[in-house]
Amino acid sequence: xxxxxxxxxxxxxxxxxxxxxxxxxxxxxxxxxxxxxxxxxxxxxxxxxxxxxxxxxxxxxxxxxxxxxxxxxxxxxxxxxxxxxxxxxxxxxxxxxxxxxxxxxxxxxxxxxxxxxxxxxxxxxxxxxxxxxxxxxxxxxxxxxxxxxxxxxxxxxxxxxxxxxxxxxxxxxxxxxxxxxxxxxxxxxxxxxxxxxxxxxxxxxxxxxxxxxxxxxxxxxxxxxxxxxxxxxxxxxxxxxxxxxxxxxxxxxxxxxxxxxxxxxxxxxxxxxxxxxxxxxxxxxxxxxxxxxxxxxxxxxxxxxxxxxxxxxxxxxxxxxxxxxxxxxxxxxxxxxxxxxxxxxxxxxxxxxxxxxxxxxxxxxxxxxxxxxxxxxxxxxxxxxxxxxxxxxxxxxxxxxxxxxxxxxxxxxx
Amino acid sequence: xxxxxxxxxxxxxxxxxxxxxxxxxxxxxxxxxxxxxxxxxxxxxxxxxxxxxxxxxxxxxxxxxxxxxxxxxxxxxxxxxxxxxxxxxxxxxxxxxxxxxxxxxxxxxxxxxxxxxxxxxxxxxxxxxxxxxxxxxxxxxxxxxxxxxxxxxxxxxxxxxxxxxxxxxxxxxxxxxxxxxxxxxxxxxxxxxxxxxxxxxxxxxxxxxxxxxxxxxxxxxxxxxxxxxxxxxxxxxxxxxxxxxxxxxxxxxxxxxxxxxxxxxxxxxxxxxxxxxxxxxxxxxxxxxxxxxxxxxxxxxxxxxxxxxxxxxxxxxxxxxxxxxxxxxxxxxxxxxxxxxxxxxxxxxxxxxxxxxxxxxxxxxxxxxxxxxxxxxxxxxxxxxxxxxxxxxxxxxxxxxxxxxxxxxxxxxx
DNA sequence: CGACTTTATAAAGCCCCTTTCCTAACCCCT
DNA sequence: AGGGGTTAGGAAAGGGGCTTTATAAAGTCG
Numbered sequence: 001x002x003x004x005x006x007x008x009x010x011x012x013x014x015x016x017x018x019x020x021x022x023x024x025x026x027x028x029x030x031x032x033x034x035x036x037x038x039x040x041x042x043x044x045x046x047x048x049x050x051x052x053x054x055x056x057x058x059x060x061x062x063x064x065x066x067x068x069x070x071x072x073x074x075x076x077x078x079x080x081x082x083x084x085x086x087x088x089x090x091x092x093x094x095x096x097x098x099x100x101x102x103x104x105x106x107x108x109x110x111x112x113x114x115x116x117x118x119x120x121x122x123x124x125x126x127x128x129x130x131x132x133x134x135x136x137x138x139x140x141x142x143x144x145x146x147x148x149x150x151x152x153x154x155x156x157x158x159x160x161x162x163x164x165x166x167x168x169x170x171x172x173x174x175x176x177x178x179x180x181x182x183x184x185x186x187x188x189x190x191x192x193x194x195x196x197x198x199x200x201x202x203x204x205x206x207x208x209x210x211x212x213x214x215x216x217x218x219x220x221x222x223x224x225x226x227x228x229x230x231x232x233x234x235x236x237x238x239x240x241x242x243x244x245x246x247x248x249x250x251x252x253x254x255x256x257x258x259x260x261x262x263x264x265x266x267x268x269x270x271x272x273x274x275x276x277x278x279x280x281x282x283x284x285x286x287x288x289x290x291x292x293x294x295x296x297x298x299x300x301x302x303x304x305x306x307x308x309x310x311x312x313x314x315x316x317x318x319x320x321x322x323x324x325x326x327x328x329x330x331x332x333x334x335x336x337x338x339x340x341x342x343x344x345x346x347x348x349x350x351x352x353x354x355x356x357x358x359x360x361x362x363x364x365x366x367x368x369x370x371x372x373x374x375x376x377x378x379x380x381x382x383x384x385x386x387x388x389x390x391x392x393x394x395x396x397x398x399x400x401x402x403x404x405x406x407x408x409x410x411x412x413x414x
Numbered sequence: 415x416x417x418x419x420x421x422x423x424x425x426x427x428x429x430x431x432x433x434x435x436x437x438x439x440x441x442x443x444x445x446x447x448x449x450x451x452x453x454x455x456x457x458x459x460x461x462x463x464x465x466x467x468x469x470x471x472x473x474x475x476x477x478x479x480x481x482x483x484x485x486x487x488x489x490x491x492x493x494x495x496x497x498x499x500x501x502x503x504x505x506x507x508x509x510x511x512x513x514x515x516x517x518x519x520x521x522x523x524x525x526x527x528x529x530x531x532x533x534x535x536x537x538x539x540x541x542x543x544x545x546x547x548x549x550x551x552x553x554x555x556x557x558x559x560x561x562x563x564x565x566x567x568x569x570x571x572x573x574x575x576x577x578x579x580x581x582x583x584x585x586x587x588x589x590x591x592x593x594x595x596x597x598x599x600x601x602x603x604x605x606x607x608x609x610x611x612x613x614x615x616x617x618x619x620x621x622x623x624x625x626x627x628x629x630x631x632x633x634x635x636x637x638x639x640x641x642x643x644x645x646x647x648x649x650x651x652x653x654x655x656x657x658x659x660x661x662x663x664x665x666x667x668x669x670x671x672x673x674x675x676x677x678x679x680x681x682x683x684x685x686x687x688x689x690x691x692x693x694x695x696x697x698x699x700x701x702x703x704x705x706x707x708x709x710x711x712x713x714x715x716x717x718x719x720x721x722x723x724x725x726x727x728x729x730x731x732x733x734x735x736x737x738x739x740x741x742x743x744x745x746x747x748x749x750x751x752x753x754x755x756x757x758x759x760x761x762x763x764x765x766x767x768x769x770x771x772x773x774x775x776x777x778x779x780x781x782x783x784x785x786x787x788x789x790x791x792x793x794x795x796x797x798x799x800x801x802x803x804x805x806x807x808x809x810x811x812x813x814x815x816x817x818x819x820x821x822x823x824x825x826x827x828x
Numbered sequence: 829c830g831a832c833t834t835t836a837t838a839a840a841g842c843c844c845c846t847t848t849c850c851t852a853a854c855c856c857c858t
Numbered sequence: 859a860g861g862g863g864t865t866a867g868g869a870a871a872g873g874g875g876c877t878t879t880a881t882a883a884a885g886t887c888g
Contacts, residue, residue: 043868065855419875457836479885
């Protein structure tokens with residue numbers, strides 16, 4: 001709420017690093033042009049990042065008369081970031097270098113019974129240990145671990161306030177993790193993780209207002225407003241999945257009726273398919289992934305049942321996304337998470353059409369609807385980005401107070 | 415998007431003046447405590463406002479040992495602000511002093527046929543002339559005129575991009591108004607006007623995130639996010655009224671089906687009533703105001719039809735507001751505009767219950783739902799506030815370059 | 829009437845960004 | 859090979875903002 005000139009610095013630091021990661025190697029001039037900052041500011045910021053060894057000088061640009069531009073690039077080996085995506089049935093952990101390339105990956109499956117925090121924590125700890133070992137990184141180089149856990153999260157205290165899938169209430173997840181993991185930890189939820197991933201590296205880069213729609217088992221939206229994440233007063237903004245789209249409609253697992261998630265979440269889609277064609281071969285009961293994959297394949301081959309099932313789904317999805325367009329008037333709506341990735345461009349095309357029908361023309365005209373361009377798990381990437389932000393933030397902290405060395409007893413007044 | 419230290423100054427200037435208006439008279443100390451700024455900063459800001467004659471020193475607080483605190487108060491006669499609320503059937507204009515008291519008011523009715531921009535403009539010009547004459551204000555004291563017009567507005571160029579009620583497309587309203595009105599003009603739409611009114615003077619004061627729900631003939635939401643208005647990329651965020659609440663539901667005047675507005679706008683409520691009891695005496699066909707007033711009276715007296723009609727309406731309204739709570743996770747939801755004002759506290763109580771049923775428990779627990787505390791037309795007040803903001807903004811502009819007075823030819827080096 | 833307290837203003841310091849100036853580095857040309 | 863011309867990058871100066879500290883001003887109380 002209270003803004004200070006330091007916030008400006010932090011934002012600029014983010015912006016410069018973001019730009020370097022996006023276009024490595026690059027020159028100070030390019031950075032200044034891209035960020036709108038003055039050369040002097042860019043130079044100091046670049047200096048800072050060089051001091052931190054997060055970037056390095058990598059040579060010079062060819063010049064056609066005049067001093068050649070010095071080039072800087074991400075110092076990939078300057079540190080490592082770990083992103084943890086905890087979901088209902090799995091834990092994905094990825095270890096990134098500073099260029100946000102995946103250096104190592106570890107997945108753990110969780111059996112349906114495993115719902116105790118301790119069980120989840122041990123999976124996470126194991127996977128984190130694994131990626132560090134795989135990558136052969138010395139611990140000191142890990143700048144931080146970002147952890148995404150579904151549900152409502154208090155990121156300040158690191159408490160999972162409520163996780164619907166395991167019925168957790170106020171689990172002090174960060175404290176539990178701290179016992180097993182020695183690196184700085186950052187906790188948030190997948191909605192915000194994927195939003196920040198898009199903001200730094202994906203389709204929301206450089207956009208002021210964007211909505212990242214997560215289509216997975218659960219459904220929700222990450223909100224980028226005014227160039228930053230919108231969290232809401234209790235860090236639970238973006239619960240689009242439990243927005244009502246059909247009053248008194250289908251029962252949702254949240255206990256209410258007619259939620260968006262009940263129609264466009266993975267199991268909602270399965271239900272749509274079942275209602276359309278109860279014994280379609282596309283349907284793999286009890287296996288969301290397989291069913292969605294089958295639908296995707298069906299879309300590709302033009303299987304009429306698949307096409308119709310998706311069309312039915314998009315009827316709801318389009319209306320839901322149109323609501324977001326009307327409410328937020330974003331520059332871009334990004335479709336993310338595994339269902340969106342699986343169904344791909346055909347889905348997006350359908351969604352565009354449906355949104356055009358439902359949204360107001362002006363806001364619709366102002367917004368693009370795109371698929372997430374992030375090739376890996378956006379939640380892991382976003383979680384790692386939280387760690388990166390954390391590492392950059394602490395740069396801004398006041399440098400250790402300069403201790404005026406106590407002068408030794410010297411001559412008394414003569 | 416680009417933040418500079420000047421924005422901080424502007425925000426602080428707003429904050430201090432806001433606080434003075436809210437608690438006049440007040441001391442610098444109180445202001446510092448309320449705003450979180452240092453005394454020195456408050457003192458300079460107060461000095462600035464004193465120089466502008468927007469506030470005055472009005473004496474001292476009694477002291478119990480120590481220098482007494484100087485008190486400042488709004489200089490009500492330091493200027494006048496005009497708010498113009500253009501709606502489908504009327505133009506309301508109010509003239510405010512700097513304490514935002516209404517000094518004069520003028521209403522013009524517009525007959526259904528009058529839909530040409532020129533006609534509307536002439537009504538506005540007449541009403542503005544009228545309030546200035548009534549208040550006996552010299553023109554120079556009018557700091558600005560804020561104009562609210564329904565639909566989508568480009569505030570930078572002053573163009574009404576689209577006004578559904580008159581089917582306007584890209585009407586250069588501000589240019590037309592400039593020909594008749596000599597004061598600085600500010601254009602925006604009623605959603606944002608009422609939101610800014612709540613932000614400065616109403617239930618959203620001091621809140622970081624608030625949603626102002628407008629329940630009138632039209633329906634929409636003003637969004638206060640991160641302490642400021644959220645406009646979206648084309649200044650049309652907040653179109654909650656045309657969000658889908660019942661897929662394939664009632665036809666809305668926007669041409670789509672199942673919009674929130676079709677159920678909870680004034681004519682939607684009338685339709686709810688008609689469906690419930692087609693020949694209720696509460697129903698005044700063709701007269702929204704009378705019908706809503708009758709319903710309000712019925713609520714007071716416990717008329718079962720009125721109670722049921724409102725309950726039916728709240729079924730939709732509650733779900734719609736719950737969607738806002740889930741999506742934005744605001745601190746407060748403010749119910750505003752004439753329908754909300756007319757139905758009053760009984761409506762709010764029903765809405766609270768309904769939202770509790772529809773929203774997720776955590777976000778719901780974090781948000782209050784209240785009636786707008788603004789006693790007059792919030793849209794006029796908000797529009798005037800735009801003018802006030804405009805006047806304060808221009809303070810920040812670079813002061814006229816200090817011309818170093820050319821020294822007259824003096825003695826040459828002796 | 830002096831001591832103590834509290835307020836208000838002035839001064840100094842820090843943070844941030846930008847503009848300006850100057851040197852460094854490189855190309856090309858003679 | 860050694861000057862121009864040109865561009866990059868850093869250092870210094872300047873401007874805007876906020877805060878802390880010092881100082882002056884204005885009371886009360888003993």
